[in-house]
Amino acid sequence: MKVKGIPTRTIWPLRADGAVGIIDQTRLPHRYETVELRTLEDAARAIADMLVRGAPLIGATAAYGMALAIRDDASKARLSEAYKVLHATRPTAINLRWALDEMMGVLKPLPEGDREDAAWARAAAICDEDVEICRMIGVHGMDLIREIAERKDGPVNVLTHCNAGWLATVDWGTATSPVYHAHDEGLDVHVWVDETRPRSQGAALTSWELLNHGVPHHLVTDNSGGLLMMRGMVDLVIVGTDRTTASGDVCNKIGTYLKALAAKDNDVPFYVALPSPTIDFRLDDGIDIPIEERSPDEVRWVPGLTRDGDISEVLICPEGTPAANHAFDVTPARLVTGLITEKGVVEADKSAIARLFPERVAAE
Numbered sequence: 407m408k409v410k411g412i413p414t415r416t417i418w419p420l421r422a423d424g425a426v427g428i429i430d431q432t433r434l435p436h437r438y439e440t441v442e443l444r445t446l447e448d449a450a451r452a453i454a455d456m457l458v459r460g461a462p463l464i465g466a467t468a469a470y471g472m473a474l475a476i477r478d479d480a481s482k483a484r485l486s487e488a489y490k491v492l493h494a495t496r497p498t499a500i501n502l503r504w505a506l507d508e509m510m511g512v513l514k515p516l517p518e519g520d521r522e523d524a525a526w527a528r529a530a531a532i533c534d535e536d537v538e539i540c541r542m543i544g545v546h547g548m549d550l551i552r553e554i555a556e557r558k559d560g561p562v563n564v565l566t567h568c569n570a571g572w573l574a575t576v577d578w579g580t581a582t583s584p585v586y587h588a589h590d591e592g593l594d595v596h597v598w599v600d601e602t603r604p605r606s607q608g609a610a611l612t613s614w615e616l617l618n619h620g621v622p623h624h625l626v627t628d629n630s631g632g633l634l635m636m637r638g639m640v641d642l643v644i645v646g647t648d649r650t651t652a653s654g655d656v657c658n659k660i661g662t663y664l665k666a667l668a669a670k671d672n673d674v675p676f677y678v679a680l681p682s683p684t685i686d687f688r689l690d691d692g693i694d695i696p697i698e699e700r701s702p703d704e705v706r707w708v709p710g711l712t713r714d715g716d717i718s719e720v721l722i723c724p725e726g727t728p729a730a731n732h733a734f735d736v737t738p739a740r741l742v743t744g745l746i747t748e749k750g751v752v753e754a755d756k757s758a759i760a761r762l763f764p765e766r767v768a769a770e
């Protein structure tokens with residue numbers, strides 16, 4: 407995608423400087439700032455503190471984190487240490503484990519002296535693969551939007567939750583890729599953007615992306631979806647996911663489940679866009695997915711731009727109010743109309759998913 411007219415990805419190697427470039431997403435939408443990661447600790451901190459976030463980008467950053475980790479010491483002990491540190495950063499997005507396993511699978515069998523080059527190469531390949539996967543999700547998802555456009559007047563209204571846009575991946579996004587493809591093809595598409603408390607990824611990131619790309623959209627409060635669906639103002643919901651089980655239970659940003667319930671009650675199709683590395687073939691039941699619990703202060707304190715142009719935080723509850731901050735929830739497969747993958751749209755069903763990705767099933 408483009409920022410200020412310049413094409414960019416969300417992560418890029420600066421190998422000559424021994425670094426990796428990222429966009430600091432905690433500063434968006436008010437400031438576009440980039441940061442250079444130089445060490446394993448930099449990469450781990452960028453993931454844990456959510457300078458980078460979104461399942462595919464977490465995986466890509468972890469892959470480069472391995473390359474940074476072994477610059478001076480490429481021993482097996484160092485590889486294991488790097489795996490452990492990066493894996494501990496965030497518990498829910500399975501792309502993290504997937505990317506680390508990919509890196510280990512390539513690096514471990516190699517002689518120590520060959521590992522650094524191979525690490526940079528595999529991390530770059532993971533990023534390129536993610537771009538192609540997300541592009542294909544867009545191609546398949548656009549067909550769903552086109553089908554609706556052909557049978558109605560006016561825009562196709564898509565509701566999305568959180569940010570599963572290009573900022574959450576290396577490029578294109580998952581849930582937004584069909585929207586970008588449709589918009590670029592000249593289809594009339596409009597997006598309802600859930601603000602997505604507490605970290606407001608919808609308000610801060612999805613709105614910023616859509617505005618930059620010229621896609622018509624409205625930001626709505628997290629509780630608006632039910633009314634919009636009841637009034638026929640949503641044609642389909644498309645969300646991303648941090649981990650989907652082998653049987654199609656979908657873990658995504660907190661609040662997704664409530665949207666799926668409202669969609670079911672109003673006969674609105676509920677689609678989940680996901681790259682195959684987001685499928686956890688080791689798990690069947692969504693209840694077994696670890697749900698990240700983040701700091702209560704993310705609920706209590708809200709960041710924003712002051713009228714003086716400074717980025718600041720305000721407390722929105724009494725000082726002593728305790729808060730709980732579960733970052734994700736699980737939508738059971740029975741509420742999911744379909745999964746939009748790089749290989750096409752598939753039912754959220756164990757056999758259907760396994761038929762589409764037999765190589766992944768065999769590998770687990």
Ligand SMILES: CSC[C@@H](O)[C@@H](O)C(=O)COP(=O)(O)O
Nearest residue numbers: 459460461570574580646647659
């Ligand atoms: C293509 S990203 C899919 C998900 O990672 C996305 O919907 C999401 O929930 C992101 O959560 P975040 O906590 O911002 O990392």
